[in-house]
Amino acid sequence: MLENESNPTISKSTGLPRKRFYRARAHSNPLSDSHFPVPISPCHVDYSFHYPQLVSSDQVDSNKKIQFADVGCGFGGLLISLSTLFPETLMIGMELRDKVTEYVKERISALRATNPGQYQNISVVRTNSMKYLPNYFGKGQLSKMFFLFPDPHFKEKNHRRRVISPHLLDEYAYVLEIGGIIYTITDVEELGEWMNSCLASHPLFEALTVVELGADPVIKLLSTATEEGQKVARNGGQTFQAVYRRIVPSQ
Amino acid sequence: MDDTQVEAGDNNRDIEVAPALISVHPNQNSVAVAVGSDLRIFDLRGGCGVSLVDDSAQPFHKDSIRAIRYSANGKLLVSAADDKLVKIWSTDSWRCVSSVCSEKRVSAVAISEDGLYVCFSDKFGVVWVVDLHELEGNESLVSRKAAPLLAHYCSIITSLEFSPDGQFIVSADRDFKIRVTVFPKKPLDGAHEIQSFCLGHTEFVSCLAFICTMDYPQGFLVSGSGDSTVRLWDITSGFLLDTCEVGAKAGLLESNRSDEGCSTVSDLCIILDGNLIAVAIQSLQGIMLLHCDLSSRTLNVIKVVSIMGESFIPTSLGSSSHAELLWMVTGVSKLSGSDCNSLARVRVLSGFKKSNPDSVGHELTVMRDDELPGAEKLLEKLQGSVSIEENVFLAAAEAVKTAMCNLLIKKQYSMEKREFRKRSRNDRKIKQ
Ligand SMILES: C[S@@+](CC[C@H](N)C(=O)[O-])C[C@H]1O[C@@H](n2cnc3c(N)ncnc32)[C@H](O)[C@@H]1O
Numbered sequence: 001m002l003e004n005e006s007n008p009t010i011s012k013s014t015g016l017p018r019k020r021f022y023r024a025r026a027h028s029n030p031l032s033d034s035h036f037p038v039p040i041s042p043c044h045v046d047y048s049f050h051y052p053q054l055v056s057s058d059q060v061d062s063n064k065k066i067q068f069a070d071v072g073c074g075f076g077g078l079l080i081s082l083s084t085l086f087p088e089t090l091m092i093g094m095e096l097r098d099k100v101t102e103y104v105k106e107r108i109s110a111l112r113a114t115n116p117g118q119y120q121n122i123s124v125v126r127t128n129s130m131k132y133l134p135n136y137f138g139k140g141q142l143s144k145m146f147f148l149f150p151d152p153h154f155k156e157k158n159h160r161r162r163v164i165s166p167h168l169l170d171e172y173a174y175v176l177e178i179g180g181i182i183y184t185i186t187d188v189e190e191l192g193e194w195m196n197s198c199l200a201s202h203p204l205f206e207a208l209t210v211v212e213l214g215a216d217p218v219i220k221l222l223s224t225a226t227e228e229g230q231k232v233a234r235n236g237g238q239t240f241q242a243v244y245r246r247i248v249p250s251q
Numbered sequence: 252m253d254d255t256q257v258e259a260g261d262n263n264r265d266i267e268v269a270p271a272l273i274s275v276h277p278n279q280n281s282v283a284v285a286v287g288s289d290l291r292i293f294d295l296r297g298g299c300g301v302s303l304v305d306d307s308a309q310p311f312h313k314d315s316i317r318a319i320r321y322s323a324n325g326k327l328l329v330s331a332a333d334d335k336l337v338k339i340w341s342t343d344s345w346r347c348v349s350s351v352c353s354e355k356r357v358s359a360v361a362i363s364e365d366g367l368y369v370c371f372s373d374k375f376g377v378v379w380v381v382d383l384h385e386l387e388g389n390e391s392l393v394s395r396k397a398a399p400l401l402a403h404y405c406s407i408i409t410s411l412e413f414s415p416d417g418q419f420i421v422s423a424d425r426d427f428k429i430r431v432t433v434f435p436k437k438p439l440d441g442a443h444e445i446q447s448f449c450l451g452h453t454e455f456v457s458c459l460a461f462i463c464t465m466d467y468p469q470g471f472l473v474s475g476s477g478d479s480t481v482r483l484w485d486i487t488s489g490f491l492l493d494t495c496e497v498g499a500k501a502g503l504l505e506s507n508r509s510d511e512g513c514s515t516v517s518d519l520c521i522i523l524d525g526n527l528i529a530v531a532i533q534s535l536q537g538i539m540l541l542h543c544d545l546s547s548r549t550l551n552v553i554k555v556v557s558i559m560g561e562s563f564i565p566t567s568l569g570s571s572s573h574a575e576l577l578w579m580v581t582g583v584s585k586l587s588g589s590d591c592n593s594l595a596r597v598r599v600l601s602g603f604k605k606s607n608p609d610s611v612g613h614e615l616t617v618m619r620d621d622e623l624p625g626a627e628k629l630l631e632k633l634q635g636s637v638s639i640e641e642n643v644f645l646a647a648a649e650a651v652k653t654a655m656c657n658l659l660i661k662k663q664y665s666m667e668k669r670e671f672r673k674r675s676r677n678d679r680k681i682k683q
Pocket of ligand 1: 071072073074075076094095096097100127128129130131147148149150151163226227228229
């Protein structure tokens with residue numbers, strides 16, 4: 001189905017989109033407003049568009065809901081690894097940069113074409129997750145949220161642009177089910193400390209124990225599955241992770 | 252392909268005009284009007300204007316007032332302005348009992364049902380809370396600090412309301428969102444538990460109000476929006492119960508097609524504790540009256556109440572819980588090219604009867620100036636002048652209209668300005 005014969009953005013040898021045609025600015029300002037469509041509410045998210053083989057358009061009220069969100073998914077490496085690890089789970093990547101989102105879309109459709117029946121459970125949307133998360137997910141809908149190698153925004157006055165912050169954690173707690181897990185990892189030590197301290201001081205989150213971390217098959221993907229993680233690994237960089245569970249507040 | 256750069260926290264003064272505001276004491280003891288930086292109070296019981304006392308500042312506010320509100324028990328009045336001050340006034344002594352500094356300009360205020368917390372939102376989408384516990388019986392002026400309660404990520408909060416049972420605080424923003432948050436036992440530690448989002452508006456949400464009756468003490472939320480609708484919500488679930496296309500019903504969409512955005516709902520007011528909602532709509536001379544049937548959970552238009560004789564488009568509505576009057580004001584600060592910079596016009600609608608809500612509308616009359624409680628004295632105080640010259644008044648009405656149309660609509664930068672803003676941005680940094 002792919003028109004890759006004449007399309008220079010798709011590699012002839014692999015059938016996959018070539019990353020160099022989708023290069024984009026390294027950072028985006030999540031505070032600036034953009035003109036992309038935003039669903040009015042979670043029931044306006046078009047599941048049959050994202051998961052055509054799993055959700056047909058007449059099944060509007062299907063019970064199947066997106067359960068994993070990869071926030072700031074970048075080039076989509078994590079989604080692709082998770083897709084086969086949790087084939088029954090619907091998951092979505094959220095990405096602010098237009099070209100990067102287009103790349104992930106192409107990548108998924110190429111994978112679907114070359115591996116019939118597979119990769120049907122992953123998709124991507126271009127959106128500002130910091131503003132529009134409640135438009136995509138209802139209360140307690142998600143069981144996992146991923147924030148892998150988010151932009152560091154070093155300056156003090158730009159800390160409010162960070163994707164993990166005390167106020168945004170309120171929203172993440174809202175979309176996560178009780179027991180749902182939030183995964184974060186970074187190669188920037190200062191950001192790692194920040195994310196960990198935001199989560200540690202939030203009343204609706206609790207850190208996973210070492211034993212729990214060891215038993216979770218997803219943990220090892222955090223540093224290996226994404227493009228950013230692979231880059232850090234190639235350069236022998238250190239990483240800092242914080243993994244927390246959504247809990248019921250005490251009293 | 253880069254996007255329009257809009258930050259909610261823009262420092263430049265994008266919105267220069269401030270519409271006049273009105274608020275009525277819950278027992279109709281007094282009525283407050285804010286025009287520009289001027290806070291005017293008329294004592295309805297005593298039949299005289301009130302002189303406010305504030306030892307900390309003269310004038311009381313140095314810039315346009317953006318919100319005024321009485322507490323549910325009527326003991327306090329709060330005013331908040333572009334001078335980044337939130338002032339808490341005792342309605343007994345009319346002294347300023349507390350003055351709170353905000354880091355940013357303030358967009359909305361609310362007072363908890365028990366009168367112990369004042370919340371206000373700033374232009375960065377953060378809601379702050381001030382603890383008033385020590386205020387009890389202590390009338391000396393105290394400067395207080397506010398603690399952050401919650402935030403809408405980088406959006407301007409347009410309205411704040413407490414639910415009638417005090418359990419939730421509801422905040423609405425320019426990004427079509429209404430957030431319902433559990434108001435915690437220790438608000439100074441922040442409000443982290445979101446109960447629901449009420450999503451359905453397709454434009455900015457401009458105003459919120461709670462309908463609460465004997466049969467439904469927990470209350471239902473109503474909201475007005477730039478999408479020309481009024482909506483009814485169940486806040487526990489966030490479910491949209493009904494939508495009333497007030498803009499279309501008022502015939503505004505047809506006649507004003509070129510005037511896009513001008514059938515925005517600018518204010519809502521619940522009348523007589525319950526089922527009646529007065530709606531102010533841009534371009535509508537008068538108000539639209541809705542009936543809310545809580546058993547069927549529907550909103551229905553009763554009628555448009557027109558105000559004849561002058562171009563009276565209300566900028567704000569007020570009513571006390573039991574009285575049979577609806578108070579309306581129109582006016583604007585900073586009229587360009589006019590020296591009359593604090594013009595306001597007050598009108599009152601009478602004839603709301605609790606006994607028979609179904610026949611409502613038949614007996615409604617717009618009171619003549621000489622019929623108003625306090626008559627000339629009230630007008631002198633609240634309007635600034637007993638009679639408003641017709642030509643000045645028409646100019647004000649026009650200014651109000653444009654101001655309201657532009658007030659909440661997102662700013663679009665020209666290409667040139669956008670380029671300039673990009674070049675002068677200081678947030679770019681070199682990647683490590
Ligand atoms: C450094 S990259 C990491 C990408 C990916 N997670 C990885 O590990 O390779 C951070 C990504 O987050 C995206 N991003 C930043 N802010 C965002 C926001 N508010 N909503 C969605 N995506 C955002 C950026 O565009 C960028 O692609």
